[in-house]
Amino acid sequence: MSKALLYGLLLSILMVSAPHADHLPPWVSALCAALLAWRAYLAHSGGALPMRWLLLTITFASVGGILIEFRTLFGREVGVTLLILLTTLKFMELRGPRDAMVLVYLACFIIITNFFYSQSIPSALYMLATLLVTTTAWVHLHGQSIPLGGRLRIASVLLLQAIPLMLILFVLFPRVQGPLWGLPQDAFASTGLDDKMAPGSFARLSLSEEVAFRVGYAGQTPLREQMYWRGPVLWEFDGRTWTPGEAVAPAAPQFTDTTQPIDYSVTLEPHNKTWLFALDMPDRLSIPARLTHDFRILRKDPVKARLRYEARSHLGYRANPNEAKRQIQRALQLPPSFNPRTRQLAAGWRADSMDDNAVVRAALAHFSQQNFRYTLQPPPLGAHSVDEFLFETRQGFCEHYASSFVFLMRAAQIPARVVTGYQGGEFNALGNYYIVRQSDAHAWAEVWLPGQGWVRIDPTAAIAPGRIERGLSAAVTDAAALPFMARNPPDWMRKLRLNWDALANQWNQWVLGYDTERQFAFLTRLGMESVTWQKMALNMMAGVAFIVALFALFMLRHLFKRQPDKVQAAWLKLCRRLAKAGLPRAAHEGAQDYAARVAAARPDLADAIGEVAARYTALRYENRFDPASLQAFQRMVAAFKL
Amino acid sequence: MSQSLKNVIKQAEQIILGKPQQIRLALACLLARGHLLIEDMPGVGKTTLAQVLARSLNLQFQRIQFTSDLLPADILGVSVYQRDNEKFEFHPGPIFAQMILADEVNRATPKAQSALLEAMEEQQVTIEGTTRPLPAPFFVIATQNPLHQAGTFPLPESQLDRFLMRIQMGYPDAQAERGLLSGVDRRELIAGLGPQMESAELLALQQRVRQVFASPALLDYLQAILRHTREAARYTHGLSPRAGLALLSAARAWALLDEREAVIPEDVQAVLPGVVSHRLQAAGEYQKQNSDTLARELIEAVAIP
Numbered sequence: 001m002s003k004a005l006l007y008g009l010l011l012s013i014l015m016v017s018a019p020h021a022d023h024l025p026p027w028v029s030a031l032c033a034a035l036l037a038w039r040a041y042l043a044h045s046g047g048a049l050p051m052r053w054l055l056l057t058i059t060f061a062s063v064g065g066i067l068i069e070f071r072t073l074f075g076r077e078v079g080v081t082l083l084i085l086l087t088t089l090k091f092m093e094l095r096g097p098r099d100a101m102v103l104v105y106l107a108c109f110i111i112i113t114n115f116f117y118s119q120s121i122p123s124a125l126y127m128l129a130t131l132l133v134t135t136t137a138w139v140h141l142h143g144q145s146i147p148l149g150g151r152l153r154i155a156s157v158l159l160l161q162a163i164p165l166m167l168i169l170f171v172l173f174p175r176v177q178g179p180l181w182g183l184p185q186d187a188f189a190s191t192g193l194d195d196k197m198a199p200g201s202f203a204r205l206s207l208s209e210e211v212a213f214r215v216g217y218a219g220q221t222p223l224r225e226q227m228y229w230r231g232p233v234l235w236e237f238d239g240r241t242w243t244p245g246e247a248v249a250p251a252a253p254q255f256t257d258t259t260q261p262i263d264y265s266v267t268l269e270p271h272n273k274t275w276l277f278a279l280d281m282p283d284r285l286s287i288p289a290r291l292t293h294d295f296r297i298l299r300k301d302p303v304k305a306r307l308r309y310e311a312r313s314h315l316g317y318r319a320n321p322n323e324a325k326r327q328i329q330r331a332l333q334l335p336p337s338f339n340p341r342t343r344q345l346a347a348g349w350r351a352d353s354m355d356d357n358a359v360v361r362a363a364l365a366h367f368s369q370q371n372f373r374y375t376l377q378p379p380p381l382g383a384h385s386v387d388e389f390l391f392e393t394r395q396g397f398c399e400h401y402a403s404s405f406v407f408l409m410r411a412a413q414i415p416a417r418v419v420t421g422y423q424g425g426e427f428n429a430l431g432n433y434y435i436v437r438q439s440d441a442h443a444w445a446e447v448w449l450p451g452q453g454w455v456r457i458d459p460t461a462a463i464a465p466g467r468i469e470r471g472l473s474a475a476v477t478d479a480a481a482l483p484f485m486a487r488n489p490p491d492w493m494r495k496l497r498l499n500w501d502a503l504a505n506q507w508n509q510w511v512l513g514y515d516t517e518r519q520f521a522f523l524t525r526l527g528m529e530s531v532t533w534q535k536m537a538l539n540m541m542a543g544v545a546f547i548v549a550l551f552a553l554f555m556l557r558h559l560f561k562r563q564p565d566k567v568q569a570a571w572l573k574l575c576r577r578l579a580k581a582g583l584p585r586a587a588h589e590g591a592q593d594y595a596a597r598v599a600a601a602r603p604d605l606a607d608a609i610g611e612v613a614a615r616y617t618a619l620r621y622e623n624r625f626d627p628a629s630l631q632a633f634q635r636m637v638a639a640f641k642l
Numbered sequence: 643m644s645q646s647l648k649n650v651i652k653q654a655e656q657i658i659l660g661k662p663q664q665i666r667l668a669l670a671c672l673l674a675r676g677h678l679l680i681e682d683m684p685g686v687g688k689t690t691l692a693q694v695l696a697r698s699l700n701l702q703f704q705r706i707q708f709t710s711d712l713l714p715a716d717i718l719g720v721s722v723y724q725r726d727n728e729k730f731e732f733h734p735g736p737i738f739a740q741m742i743l744a745d746e747v748n749r750a751t752p753k754a755q756s757a758l759l760e761a762m763e764e765q766q767v768t769i770e771g772t773t774r775p776l777p778a779p780f781f782v783i784a785t786q787n788p789l790h791q792a793g794t795f796p797l798p799e800s801q802l803d804r805f806l807m808r809i810q811m812g813y814p815d816a817q818a819e820r821g822l823l824s825g826v827d828r829r830e831l832i833a834g835l836g837p838q839m840e841s842a843e844l845l846a847l848q849q850r851v852r853q854v855f856a857s858p859a860l861l862d863y864l865q866a867i868l869r870h871t872r873e874a875a876r877y878t879h880g881l882s883p884r885a886g887l888a889l890l891s892a893a894r895a896w897a898l899l900d901e902r903e904a905v906i907p908e909d910v911q912a913v914l915p916g917v918v919s920h921r922l923q924a925a926g927e928y929q930k931q932n933s934d935t936l937a938r939e940l941i942e943a944v945a946i947p
Contacts, residue, residue: 568859587945590907622904623855 001100002144006043008137009103010036013091015130016110017084023117024081025069031062032088039091055092062089080113100141107134121507132159164547171523172540174533175516192271193441195232197242197420199385203376203397206472208438211269212422213277214505216433218263218310222279224424225468226315228444228456229277229436231421233294235330239338240385242403242418248326251293254453255281259316267508268307274299277421277436279313280456286310293327294417295319306508321453323415331415331448339386339407346411356449359412363405364462370394372401374464376476398467401459402443415448419456424471431502439472566630567619570637574612581642591616605642612636647847647899649838650698657694657831658687660818667809667916668695668783670895672844673851676806676888677762677782679797679920684787686811692743692783693832699844700837702777704739706758708750710793714757718767732769737761740777740841744784748794755797758782759804779844799921806888807916810934847898854894855904862947863907864890867914870944871922878923889917907946914941 014036021029035058042049062085063073070078087106094100111127111134135155139146146154192212194201213229236245262279276289276297285291287309290298320327334343349362371394378395381388386404389396396404402418409416423442425434444458461468467475489497514522523531528539575585575594583601585594595613599606615633618624647669654665668691671678680688689705696703706717719735736742737758744758761767762782766775784805786797802808814822822828856864864886872880881889890905892913897905915937924936 586942588911588942590911590946592906592908593911617904617906620859621855621857621906623857 001094001096003043004148005100005137005140005144006094007040008133008140009094009100009107010040010043010091012107012130012134012137013087013103013110015133016107016114017087019114019117019123019126020080020084020110023077024084025066027065028062028081028085032084035088035092039094049095050092052093055089058092059086059089076116080110080116083110083113097141100137104134104138104141107137119512121504128159132156135159161551165544168540168543168547170511170514171519172536172543174536175514175519192269192273192438193231193420193422195234195244195273195275195420197234197399197403197418197443198240199378199381199389199396199400199403202399202420202441202443203378205441206376206397206439210438211501212271212436212438212440213266213268214433214435215267215425216265216431218265220262222260222262222315224470225461226279227424227434228280228419228442228458229422230280230282230295230419231275231277232419233296233446234418234420235294236333237335237403237407239335239383245330247293248324248330251324253291253293253295254320254322255283255295255314255317256321257316257318258283258314261312261314263310263312265308265310267505267513268303268309270304270306272302272304274302276303276307276309278311279315281317281319282311282313284312293320306513308509308513318452319454320448321451323448323453328415328448331417332410332413334407334410339384341384341387341391342404342407343411345390346408349408350412356414356447359414360409360447360457363408363412364457364459367401367405367459367462372396372463374460374467374475398460399443401463402445405445405457405459409445409447417446417454419444419446423458423468426471426498428498428502428505430499431505433502433505435498435501442467567616567633570634571612571616571620574637574640577640577642578609591620608640612640644839644843644847646839646843650695653698653835653838654691654694657828657835658691659821659825660814661687661691661811664691664809664811666896666899667807667913670892670899670913671807671916672699672779672781673847673898674806674891674895675779675848675851676892677784677804679784679786679802679805679808680811681786681788681808682811686813688783688785688811689743689745690828690832691811692741694835695783696741697832697835698838699741700840701740701779701781701844703741703743704736705743705745706736707745708747708754710749710751712750712754714754717754717757718761718769721770732772732774734774737767738774738776740779740781742780742782744782746787747784748786748796750795752795755795755801758784759801763804779841779848799923802920803882803884805920806892807913808920809916851891851895851898854897854902856890856894857904859947860905860907860910861890863944864893864910866947867910867940867944871918871940874943876924876939878925881918881921885918885921889914892917911941 017032024032041047063082066078066081066085067073070081072078073082083106087103087110090099090103090106094103108131111130114123114127117123132152132155135158136148136151139151139154139158143151143154192210193205232244234242234244236243258281261283264279266277268276276285276299278285278297281295282291282297285297287307288299289309292298345366346359346363349359352362353359373395374397375395376397378389378397378400379393381393386407389400390404390408406416406418420441420443422436422440423444424440425436427434442460444456444460446454446456448454458468464475510518519536520531523536528535571591578598579585581602583598589597591613595609598609602609612633615629615636619629619633651662651665651669655662658665668678672695680691682688692705693703695701706712715735717735717737719733719738721730721732723729724731742758747755747758761776762780765778765780766773768774787794813819825831867889868881868883868886871877889910893905893909896909896913897903900909902909915934918940919933919937922933922936922940
């Protein structure tokens with residue numbers, strides 16, 4: 001086994017295992033790296049491979065270590081760890097082509113396992129590169145004498161030839177819903193909005209540029225300041241933290257006088273929570289879910305895979321105009337003996353006017369006139385957090401404003417609650433959809449007014465209207481604290497990011513999101529009637545057979561078509577030249593006979609014609625055709641001097 | 643080509659003077675596992691050729707003189723009742739040899755002729771219900787007198803087809819004839835010949851003939867020849883597919899004798915007269931031509947593609 005082949009295999013194994021390094025136990029990564037380095041050294045120095053007993057000891061010790069580490073030998077993590085470890089150990093006993101073959105297969109298998117952890121475009125591209133390296137090593141195994149460039153070319157051609165097969169398999173391989181085909185449930189980490197709100201929680205979230213969900217509008221697009229994506233609704237306040245609290249006996253939401261329907265589809269990134277996001281106020285949903293009394297949408301199970309749903313919302317609405325007494329009571333609860341100055345302020349407003357609307361206006365006016373600042377880095381607050389915020393620091397992020405506003409309302413005997421979710425989003429003209437990021441997380445308030453029901457009031461809009469109209473970076477006074485891309489990136493960078501996101505969106509929709517439903521829809525659109533998995537499987541096999549036959553025909557075409565017409569052309573050219581010189585070849589005269597006759601007539605040409613005839617005979621009648629000797633023959637004919 | 647094969651040719655040329663082409667054709671026929679029909683006057687060296695080949699190649703030699711009263715049993719053998727052990731015992735006939743010289747086949751009755759020809763075709767004989775294989779290699783040289791004599795039975799065309807080649811010895815040229823006349827008696831010379839080859843080597847050579855490469859271009863040429871005989875008006879009927887196969891295997895053997903691993907058109911042309919002259923018949927006005935002219939015209943009529 002040549003060194004070059006060994007290094008190729010080493011590179012391949014190294015490349016396929018590298019992405020696993022950060023989730024393998026560190027000692028396994030270190031052990032594998034050490035073993036590979038050891039093997040590379042042995043290959044370099046030509047030393048003998050380690051003894052069998054040593055390998056067996058390492059194997060049993062490390063499997064024991066894995067058993068201790070994971071306490072099981074089953075499951076994704078353990079499986080991948082074992083696979084990589086044993087593959088590396090296999091390297092230590094790599095002797096013949098058979099072992100090398102096994103390693104190539106193992107490398108291909110490890111490539112698949114990488115997709116358990118990441119299915120993004122960059123990782124797919126990286127896996128393609130590793131596949132190329134692995135295939136090159138494989139080609140090397142079968143053609144030791146092929147130079148590196150040739151091996152790469154063959155491997156690339158092989159991969160290119162695999163593309164039609166890949167497309168057929170991708171489109172037609174029956175997708176079955178169920179755990180067998182799905183990815184492990186823990187494949188996705190979760191970040192995002194929580195159902196608790198304390199000072200600072202939104203400011204932290206606003207630093208994240210991760211995508212929360214993407215939205216495509218079917219018809220009319222609402223104004224940016226109308227895009228309130230409703231998430232958890234928070235009722236209870238303990239003086240510092242807002243929580244949903246215990247829901248009182250669930251009742252159906254009342255939803256009347258709806259206007260301005262908006263249809264859209266949401267592709268939600270997995271967030272490991274049960275709630276879905278929809279525009280205020282949601283009405284209809286394409287997937288099974290529950291609409292709660294306070295207009296949240298809940299699913300039975302946490303969203304652990306990317307989820308796509310269609311929804312309809314109404315921008316104009318009257319929500320629960322006849323709210324139950326118990327709900328009103330809930331929306332007036334305040335923790336006793338906190339924030340006395342705030343209570344006093346609210347009581348003063350209430351004394352001035354019995355009109356709820358006037359109180360709301362007074363509160364908003366208070367925010368806009370008392371020199372409040374909208375900032376990502378508000379000073380820390382003590383026990384009376386609302387008092388301190390309203391009267392001393394006057395610096396806060398959306399959660400401060402929402403929290404203190406609801407507190408003020410409740411203190412003034414107006415039912416109110418905090419609503420969290422996302423506001424706004426970035427439009428991607430390339431894919432014609434909106435990207436809503438974690439940095440778009442927002443908190444606002446709802447007050448219940450008699451006859452009008454729950455009405456959305458966003459106190460942040462009173463202090464920093466730019467936040468609602470243009471986004472976070474336009475509104476905060478200390479934008480420097482935001483991550484670079486959220487601030488004001490150069491135009492080309494923003495465009496690049498949008499392009500990339502559009503691509504990722506297509507990838508999500510069509511590659512990763514190609515599930516049973518999409519498959520059926522796509523095949524129906526292609527004209528397949530009554531799609532069944534049997535039919536898909538049959539079509540798939542037929543398609544694969546067709547492609548393979550096509551390639552086989554292409555590769556075996558020399559069996560059907562003969563190559564050496566160039567040989568004959570060069571020979572006939574020479575014969576014509578000799579004919580002009582008075583030595584025509586009879587049609588039935590073979591090359592050897594003709595050469596002998598020419599040699600007899602022109603002894604000066606004897607050597608040359610003998611050589612040409614011999615070469616011609618070899619090319620045309622012997623089983624030794626190759627382009628190099630054809631070129632030599634053509635040169636010989638061209639150089640023939642009469 | 644093996645040294646022993648060269649020695650065989652050299653030895654034969656020392657005895658049969660001035661006939662190198664016939665010697666090579668006979669050898670090619672043998673290497674291609676075919677049988678040879680020599681048609682010529684008496685006394686031009688037909689028997690000598692067979693004897694020389696048998697001796698040089700170390701083959702068991704049997705001569706069967708065909709006469710009008712020859713019976714199949716005289717060729718194949720017969721079972722005779724043995725009184726001692728009260729059983730019939732088979733006495734093999736002269737056909738159970740590696741090289742058979744069937745002299746003047748056209749003097750025997752068709753029944754006797756077909757006994758020989760069937761054995762040639764099938765490499766085995768069936769006598770009284772028992773099939774007995776013939777030795778390998780198995781090679782028949784039959785001679786035929788071209789003179790139209792009374793009481794002869796010329797081989798029909800279908801039987802002629804069993805022979806791979808038909809050649810003529812022809813008169814020796816003056817120089818060769820002088821050598822013949824002034825030299826030692828041929829029979830003494832033949833008696834002094836030593837074997838140059840074992841039969842295992844001959845079998846291996848026969849195997850190698852089959853592996854000589856025939857390129858698509860060469861097959862094109864071969865097919866052009868066959869097509870021409872079928873389309874041209876000067877033949878009563880064209881060459882059969884079996885004739886095409888015979889032509890190819892003879893050309894392969896010729897290529898091997900020429901120390902080549904691939905057949906070239908010249909090989910085909912060299913063996914063509916021998917292979918097709920007894921298979922083609924001129925029609926109408928061309929009937930008067932002798933078979934050599936017919937073959938030469940065939941070669942000249944077909945261009946090498």
